[in-house]
Amino acid sequence: MAELSFREALNQALDEEMARDERVFLMGEEVGYYDGAYKVSQGLLAKYGALRVVDTPITELSFAGVGVGAAMVGLRPVIEMMTFNFAILALDQIFNHAAKMRLMSGGQYSVPMVFRGPNGAAHMLSAQHSQATENWFCNVPGLKVVMPSIPNDGKGLLKAAIRDEDPVIFLESEIMYNMKGPVSDAEDYVIPLGQCDVKRQGKDVTVISYSKGIHHALGAAEALAGEGVSVEVIDLMTLRPLDMETIRRSVKKTGRVVTVEESWPYGGIGAELAYRIQMDCFDWLDAPVTRVTQLDVPMPYAENLEALVLPNVRDVVAAINAVTYRS
Amino acid sequence: MAELSFREALNQALDEEMARDERVFLMGEEVGYYDGAYKVSQGLLAKYGALRVVDTPITELSFAGVGVGAAMVGLRPVIEMMTFNFAILALDQIFNHAAKMRLMSGGQYSVPMVFRGPNGAAHMLSAQHSQATENWFCNVPGLKVVMPSIPNDGKGLLKAAIRDEDPVIFLESEIMYNMKGPVSDAEDYVIPLGQCDVKRQGKDVTVISYSKGIHHALGAAEALAGEGVSVEVIDLMTLRPLDMETIRRSVKKTGRVVTVEESWPYGGIGAELAYRIQMDCFDWLDAPVTRVTQLDVPMPYAENLEALVLPNVRDVVAAINAVTYRS
Amino acid sequence: MAEQARAYVCDSDATDELGRDRLRDFLQQMLLIRRFEERAAREYAAGRISGFCHLYIGQEGVAVGALGATEARDHVITAYRDHGHALIRGCTPRGVMAELMGKATGSSRGRGGSMHLFAAEAGFHGGHGIVGAHIPIAAGFGFASKYRKSGDVTLCFFGEGAINQGAFYESLNLASLWGLPVVFICENNYYAMGTPLQRASAISDLFTKADAFGMRGDVVNGMDVAAMWRTTGEAVQRARAEMRPTLIEARCYRFRGHSMSDPAKYRTKEEVDERRASDPIQLATNTLTERDWATQDEIDAWDEDAKAKAADSSEFAQESPEPSLDDVGNYVYADPMQWRPDEATFPHRRD
């Protein structure tokens, strides 16, 4: 296993898929000559040329639409949103077109494309540049939503997303690009969409999260292990569709659930998980499913306020203590 | 109480607020010379003139932005979206600007405006024209979300929304404009935002809904009354912020909850209610909170498929039977 | 233009170029669309069709002339006023009528309805309901053609109301900047629902907007199928040979309301009658008869044939079955199983 940064792992996935399938192309702002605003596409322009690594003007709605059109006629676009805060301008193409073309045409079209890029808060970027947008996409049938928590998963899942026949929203954490981790050396490493991964085994509490939240969860699990609390950590990896089997199995074992997400609480991933868990495991629950989310406010700029608003290990520990009635 | 259609009640609210406060204006596609695509603004152009009842080109993103700007400098815009399916093009102005201006400026601005118009499915309009969009707005702090179920509430709530100092998303049901109901004759009838209304008292089951769903709920309550099941029906009226006090009081009485909404399930209103109820009333629940929603598919055109996809009285009855273990 | 629009016959140079056989063919295509939609209107009135239904009556010359200038491999996309484009680009009258009635035999299996007709095989890519939103998608087809060096061209139709959407401008910039083989055809029928052009656009010569993107802009009388064919042909050539996009403003008129539910009070009967004088079907008929390229009897026979096809489509549609409820989870994802019961509400719904 090579030790790679998230950025490098994603870059490998793009590189391998572009080499494997010439229908795959990358399009977005600064993906080419600038090598990517976050350098995820480093070197790809030099290797594949300007027709397959396409710099766009600042025109999110339309280059998203260009991707939809290209996918409808058989190409496999990877559309990079410089950050998903800007994807809000393109939601009509994603919600009304990418997600609905197959249905509206009675199955005449597939829209095999990936919308990818950084999501969530980085550091002191204020309200318009710090949004965790996953809720909105998860609500929409026709879309799949994927959010990796470690470089290895990032590579395997992005390759699967690019090969998928449906539009996939692939959300990367804006501040995890430099995070390093072991990445499979397998010839062609693909992680199927639609499956959770148990990142840590435990028997007392189930913590369900994804992306950045997994690291808060593992941190809390580590901290509480000393106190004799055995925490199981489930990484959703694919948020839509949800792999409920794995979740149910864990919940029926622990009877206690904490969800961790960076997005706003109302109608969030934690809310959906809570609904399904209390529906499927009502008699197994020993405590209410408890969520840890971003505070319900637009992100303020100040460092101390931002730190207060974002979920952290301490919050997860507190939530675990609550569901285990240790607090 | 005069017997008015939803359309007339909303028209009265607009008329009264425009007469009361000359900072209030209505802007949108076909609101003026055409008297409104759904005739909600009938007669207002003639009465208030083209400066206060403004027809726009088809340019949702920008006339939403015009509303935000006008509100920032002290006017009180009512922006009509011909239907909220088209508001998806304007989400950047709603999410990133209307909802965040106060916070980003450290409280220097209020954005007192209303985005209103038809939402949800009408009849056989297929996927792009049948969306229930409330989930997305409810997720965003800085916004308030209001959805009336009867003409009387429509009038009282719209007047409150127009007077509110914050941006309010006011969603009307596209197929309820002709529904008639008694409307208060009070001189100045205003229903405060942020409060639920118990539309029917009951003791066995609590059904929580809003807008169209209330009528499915009341229909089910009526049907089951004969079978000796006493159903309490709570109308959220304001979806954000949620009036949890009223909900908790009811749930602690009945111990059983069904939620009814027209939107898609994932991260929907039902999910949020389920989260909060199991969190606040864990020991009072005798059955899992059970939601009735639209099926998790883009809306198909065919009449039989559309009927299958949309929630109805039969679904609510089935859900009530499930939570009361009668099925 | 207004002058020309009232002309009694098709532009004679264009007609010479077009020739007898193609003009005869064009008239038959226009008659098919016209009679089909008249039939659809009756079915709507009879309650056999519901939802939004936007008739193309009056604008047939635009689609027939423009599509007549394309090759089979080319791509076509339009908005919700799509019956005409669909009928001459891969959809059968039976498939369209069945779709309007929401039947399983419809061209979109009853999922799309009037606004969402598609014939993927024939390169007819819809049928779209969000004003202006399909324009970037057309740029995407153009991008794919450039990507594959396939030499095919995309025709993108939209109304003059769509010109005020940002997506229109963004797409023109991309098409010109990247050199995409796309012909943007604005069907200027002077109204967007009840809003006349001058209350929606700051300028009235819409084709001049092409200048803002260093693109060729042309204006043509869309009621004249021959002129429409010639102007589009030049643009298609420019796209195929030079990889340069074109913006064509086709001035036309819709004789019916915006949709079946629109009384069209926003315009006078006089205005409509005046425009009826330049009915594209009348212009083509006059041209053919004047030149002795067709006899009135032949034309009447074509008309009868069109009516027969419309009638047949209606019978077929009425006899067709509704979609199966079991398929409600299909066409959401490639794998129907991706639609998980636990992502829906009550299982009994599917019993």
Added chain:
Amino acid sequence: MAEQARAYVCDSDATDELGRDRLRDFLQQMLLIRRFEERAAREYAAGRISGFCHLYIGQEGVAVGALGATEARDHVITAYRDHGHALIRGCTPRGVMAELMGKATGSSRGRGGSMHLFAAEAGFHGGHGIVGAHIPIAAGFGFASKYRKSGDVTLCFFGEGAINQGAFYESLNLASLWGLPVVFICENNYYAMGTPLQRASAISDLFTKADAFGMRGDVVNGMDVAAMWRTTGEAVQRARAEMRPTLIEARCYRFRGHSMSDPAKYRTKEEVDERRASDPIQLATNTLTERDWATQDEIDAWDEDAKAKAADSSEFAQESPEPSLDDVGNYVYADPMQWRPDEATFPHRRD
């Protein structure tokens, strides 16, 4: 333009019109912005400022000249490269520096940071981060002016990269169609992050896009504060007196990277050096000294004063307190209580 841009002094006619006192004042304003941002850059390097920080260095002539042509009642809005506009339109150096450091004393109480400076009282309405999105908001200010017949004018600044966003075109159409008193000022510094104009826009004479909306379009050397003042003044007059909008393309250049984190490898040192020759501060300085409108000593004194103000702002900001954690629920809704604990996650977060 390139020629003129290299000119050694400000346009002489414009300078005559502007006059001695105003040019002296303009130079002092430009110096304040320049020295303030140089200080901010050092604070950023020192780790006292974080997040995105976009310097205006090189473009000062645009904001100073344009705002110099407005009245106090007028409205101003720009994008995230907003330090310059803020400093001369209501924000104090202390307030801006404190905001950059995320302090409670910041002009936005530490909520907005570098990209979101505001001075509502003074009509400076931000400071916005979504490229192109503030342009319709500017049209909204113009609409309010028309609505109230207040006679005030709106200046809307944006980069040339924003010109490819649909919101730009939609807003120009609304402003021209409705007759809104708005002056749209495109600060064409030739780069959008790492993308040069010619790789983003199909045309390079951006001011000609005004034609597509029947609007007046002008181009001006943005490095020449006097010319900028004159051209903007004419547009402001057109807006105030005739309720007609104008699109001004102000050609300029940013001497620093896009933001503090951009090495700007996409352009050569030669190109930057060549443009430095037309530094707006140098042009104004040359003009004043050549005309004996100011001595070098006076100018040096102004420079020292600017540096002192910048230093003071930094001290003030560093000594200022962070926002109180108790206020985390404020400024979300008018009523802080609207922010319900049960809509947040764990209560202990606010302990």
